[in-house]
Amino acid sequence: MDLRLRIWRQKNKNTTGKLVTYELPGISPDMSFLEMLDVLNERLIEQGEEPVAFDHDCREGICGMCGLVINGVAHGPEVTTTCQLHMRHFKDGDTITIEPWRAKAFPILKDLVVDRSAFDRIIQAGGYISVSTGGTPDANAILISKESADAAMDAAACIGCGACVAACPNGSAMLFTGAKIAHLSHLPQGQPERYDRVRNMVQAMDAEGFGGCTNYGECAAVCPKEIKLDVIARMNGDLIKSTFLSSGTRKMGPNATRNGK
Amino acid sequence: MTGVMTLYQTSIGKKVVMAVTGAILLGFVFVHMFGNLKIYSGPVALNEYAEQLRYLGKPIFGHEQLLWIARVVLLGAVVMHITSAVQLTMQSNSSRPLPYSVNTRTQPAYRYASYTMRWGGVVLFLFIIFHLLHFTFGVVGYSSGQFVNPHGGVYEVYNNVVYGFMNPIVSIFYIAAMIALGLHIYHGTWSMFQTLGISNEKVSGTLRGFAAALALVIALGNISIPIAVLTGIIGLS
Ligand code: HEM
Ligand code: SF4
Ligand code: FES
Numbered sequence: 001m002d003l004r005l006r007i008w009r010q011k012n013k014n015t016t017g018k019l020v021t022y023e024l025p026g027i028s029p030d031m032s033f034l035e036m037l038d039v040l041n042e043r044l045i046e047q048g049e050e051p052v053a054f055d056h057d058c059r060e061g062i063c064g065m066c067g068l069v070i071n072g073v074a075h076g077p078e079v080t081t082t083c084q085l086h087m088r089h090f091k092d093g094d095t096i097t098i099e100p101w102r103a104k105a106f107p108i109l110k111d112l113v114v115d116r117s118a119f120d121r122i123i124q125a126g127g128y129i130s131v132s133t134g135g136t137p138d139a140n141a142i143l144i145s146k147e148s149a150d151a152a153m154d155a156a157a158c159i160g161c162g163a164c165v166a167a168c169p170n171g172s173a174m175l176f177t178g179a180k181i182a183h184l185s186h187l188p189q190g191q192p193e194r195y196d197r198v199r200n201m202v203q204a205m206d207a208e209g210f211g212g213c214t215n216y217g218e219c220a221a222v223c224p225k226e227i228k229l230d231v232i233a234r235m236n237g238d239l240i241k242s243t244f245l246s247s248g249t250r251k252m253g254p255n256a257t258r259n260g261k
Numbered sequence: 262m263t264g265v266m267t268l269y270q271t272s273i274g275k276k277v278v279m280a281v282t283g284a285i286l287l288g289f290v291f292v293h294m295f296g297n298l299k300i301y302s303g304p305v306a307l308n309e310y311a312e313q314l315r316y317l318g319k320p321i322f323g324h325e326q327l328l329w330i331a332r333v334v335l336l337g338a339v340v341m342h343i344t345s346a347v348q349l350t351m352q353s354n355s356s357r358p359l360p361y362s363v364n365t366r367t368q369p370a371y372r373y374a375s376y377t378m379r380w381g382g383v384v385l386f387l388f389i390i391f392h393l394l395h396f397t398f399g400v401v402g403y404s405s406g407q408f409v410n411p412h413g414g415v416y417e418v419y420n421n422v423v424y425g426f427m428n429p430i431v432s433i434f435y436i437a438a439m440i441a442l443g444l445h446i447y448h449g450t451w452s453m454f455q456t457l458g459i460s461n462e463k464v465s466g467t468l469r470g471f472a473a474a475l476a477l478v479i480a481l482g483n484i485s486i487p488i489a490v491l492t493g494i495i496g497l498s
Contacts, residue, residue, distance in 0.1 A: 237458020
């Protein structure tokens with residue numbers, strides 16, 4: 001199939017970019033979307049042009065690196081990661097517009113590559129449990145109901161790809177942050193720090209410059225791991241409870257102190 | 262108190278303010294709509310209702326005391342609701358400095374309501390101001406001699422309403438505003454359950470249904486009145 005691509009080209013963080021049009025004939029419908037871009041890049045290199053920079057790693061839908069906005073939809077027309085999207089979802093003669101994730105908190109580094117370290121800082125603020133090292137705990141020493149285990153696993157499926165932010169008209173990171181909080185909030189191991197965690201992570205999320213949530217639902221519609229809006233409701237509920245259950249801002253971990261003291 | 266302020270400083274906390282104040286306004290618009298329907302019981306019933314409102318909470322509260330408390334709470338709710346809405350809108354607007362050149366919504370058309378919340382809210386705000394100037398103070402929308410100020414001890418609320426809606430432009434504006442209110446309530450009510458952490462996968466369908474029913478009842482209940490006046494089902498007493 002023959003395609004026309006409109007791709008966002010941007011030299012670096014400090015310049016502004018623009019959409020550049022490329023003709024790309026002879027693409028097989030069996031190729032993945034990233035393989036199609038590989039073909040484009042090989043041809044660009046042969047012509048002595050700068051190849052298009054795009055992120056990718058596992059190419060099997062688990063690392064979350066390969067985010068692209070394809071024709072205005074994060075990860076394109078199928079609910080999966082870009083690397084798992086195949087060219088059979090497009091038609092011969094199609095024009096495909098490819099843009100990077102657009103969010104103030106995700107600065108564009110080059111072309112289609114964005115810096116998602118804002119997510120890492122949200123995780124650092126509380127997306128973990130504090131355990132003192134020691135002997136290996138016995139298996140099944142802590143009982144977990146099937147419902148809780150399922151709910152935690154569903155939330156834990158989030159791969160941190162950032163499609164939720166990219167798709168959200170508010171540029172909100174609530175689905176990602178909610179998934180990380182819900183994952184631990186459903187498990188017994190997450191309980192001791194549950195309310196400090198939610199407060200710290202929500203504050204970190206706001207500090208990165210993401211938008212607020214108005215429940216459009218665009219995030220859950222594009223999430224390749226089918227994270228549900230439920231995780232946002234749970235985060236909201238936990239944050240409200242935290243207001244009444246633990247006061248002051250307390251950092252997490254074994255040396256946790258209250259109000260920064 | 263520090264906990265509440267810490268909550269308010271977050272984006273979610275501002276949503277909680279919108280949800281709580283929204284719930285207050287929601288309770289008000291429902292009761293208000295229900296009261297309005299007394300117009301179908303005739304002039305005596307509606308005028309009496311207007312008078313009795315001044316004695317709300319009797320005998321604990323004196324003349325107009327509870328009414329004034331309600332007015333202050335509602336005004337406070339509107340101010341807090343709008344303040345949070347503006348703060349959150351500014352936060353959202355700055356979160357994506359460069360827009361996409363291709364924007365595709367993946368959500369079904371019935372989620373249209375979620376895209377009308379901000380401008381629809383502005384319409385509601387303008388409507389609230391017009392509504393007060395119109396039916397409460399009688400300074401807009403009437404020819405001279407039509408409006409009898411209910412604050413003077415004489416209650417001609419029934420005729421005030423009928424005269425008001427005999428003006429088709431006013432009626433159309435009310436109907437349009439009630440459609441905006443219906444959309445706002447449909448998304449807002451479900452959004453409220455989500456913000457307060459009440460919604461989850463099992464109940465969200467039911468909650469959406471409840472939101473839709475509430476929105477329809479409130480919007481249609483109010484819309485029926487200007488239509489009844491314009492079609493002559495209800496006339497001057
Ligand atoms: C009759 C008056 C009103 C009622 C009954 C009402 C009710 C509500 C409710 C229940 C919510 C949901 C809160 C939440 O997100 O959890 C809401 C949200 C909202 N309201 Fe209102 N509201 C009213 C007037 C206004 C006005 C005058 C504005 C003006 C700016 C406004 C703007 C908004 C916005 C922007 C949202 C957030 C939208 C979203 O979450 O998608 N509202 N409203
Ligand atoms: S919630 Fe879904 S869309 Fe958002 S980062 Fe996680 S996997 Fe990606
Ligand atoms: S490259 Fe790893 S998820 Fe797509």
